[in-house]
Amino acid sequence: MSTADGDEPFEGDDRQYSPTRIEGWLQEVNGPGRVQPAQLSRAQLAGLSPRELLRHNDRRQVWHANIGPIQTPQLLTLHEDLAEIVESNRHDGDKTKPAALVDAYPGLGKSTAVRDYGRSFYRQQVALRGETTPDGHRRVPVIYIALSGNTQIRGLNAAICRFYGLPTSGDADTLGERAVDAVLSLKTSAIIVDDVHFLAGSQSNSVRMANQLKYLSNVFPVTLIYVGVGVQRRRILREGLSQEEALLDQFGRRTTPLTLLPFQVEDETGRQEWHVLLKTIERQLVLADKYPGMLAHDLSDYLYARSTGHFASLMALINRGCLRAIRNGRERLDVDVMNQVKNDVAAEEARQELAAAIEAGLLTSRPTAGTVLRRPA
Known part of the structure; x- marks a missing residue:
């Protein structure tokens, strides 16, 4: 069906799916990479028809919203650590x-980084062993589930069944058996369990969940990769004196804690890593008036203060800034544009102290060694 002006409809490159369902996860694992939109000059933008400009801007918006994952030192270290655990777990089923x-x-x-590792491992296993199992089932080396608030044992088992597209009726034991059958049939070797901190509730519930996690590790012949916030602080991995804490420690003895650190600029190594990150992002921006050093020099301190070195906060700022720069015709990022952009509460609350330290000359995100790209005069 054509539009009123005779052009074909334009759907855009939005990809709406849930990675907690096998269809969505397969789209994330096997979906084609996005193609960066053309870098057009102001004169070229002016030469586009209104319809062509709408389409070009739509492509730029979805592109800027989906930059990454970026191979930062933090992400690469996490991937190496995960690979060491997952790929050494070649134990027999007993x-x-x-x-x-x-x-x-x-x-x-962290969720993006872990899913990125899961995606890589999934593709590696399929390339090595084939898309189907010896029994003719689809091979699903890795699955991804995310927990919700106050998840109970039945809900955890149901989430696994829901991922595979299996019925979620029955009690916790029935769902558990159903999930195990799917894991074995589809040769799943790793399960990513996101937002695992939702398992921590009352003390009695924590004990039940500790038993459930022990059950999962005993019954599922897979590597479980938990992702969460403040899990160790909530004593899930700490040895204690009470019987309940001892139960939790059984889980801790079988679990290796990993982390993902924010960017820091207290030393030259950290400043160089921040600089490289901004240069990498800068190259991927599609703005008519962008220039070398727009982010990596001119906005380096500003972006560090506003994001506090947190990757998600940084990318939200840049994505929204690009959207605003496209809509108002600025076609570049600068302090005036960025000051109009709203960011998450946590970043904004921590911003003032960092900004004050930078303003006083007590802190900088700019490297002191090496060549720094600057905007041409």
């Missing part, structure tokens, strides 16, 4: 496979 826990502050991109 042995419990050690688990991994990625425990970090919110807004650091």
Whole structure:
């Protein structure tokens, strides 16, 4: 069906799916990479028809919203640590496979980083062993589930069944057996359990959940990769003196804690890493008036103060800034544009102290060594 002006409809490149369902996860794992929109000059933008400009801007908006994952040193270290755990877990079915826990502050991109590793491992396994199992089932080496508030044992088992597209009727034991059958049939070797901090409730519930996590590691012949916030602080991995804490420690003995750190600029190494990150992002921006050093020099301190070194906060700022720069015709990012952009509450609350330190010359995010790109005069 054509539009009123005779052009074909334009759907855009939005990809709406849930990675907690097998169809969505397969789209994330196997979906084609996005193609960066053309970098047009102001004269070229002016030469577009109104319809062409709408389409170009739509492509730019979805592109800027989906930049990444970026291979930062933090992400690469996490991937190496996960690979060491997952890919060494070649134990037979009668042995419990050690688990991994990625425990970090919110807004650091830990879920994205873990899913990125899961995607890579999934594709590696399919390339090595084939898309189907010896029994003719689809091979699903990795699955991804996310928990919700106050998740109970039945809900945890149901989330696994829901991912596979299995019925979610029945009690916790029935759902557990159903999930195990799917894991075995589809040759799943790793399960990513996101937002695992939702398992921590009352003390009695924590004990039941500790038993459930032990059950999962005993019954599922997979590596469990937990992702959460403040899990160790809530004593899930700490040895205690009470019987309940001892139960939790059984889980801790089988789990290796990992983390993802925010960017820091207290030393030259940290400043160089921040600089490289901004240069990498800068190259991927599609704005008519962008220039070398727009982010990596001119906005370096500003972006560090406003994001506090948290990757998710940084990318939200840049994405929204690009949208505003496109809509108001500015076609570049600068302090005037960025001051109009709203960011998350946590970043804004921590911003003032960092900004004051930078303003007083007590802190900078700019490297002191090496060549720094600057805007041409």
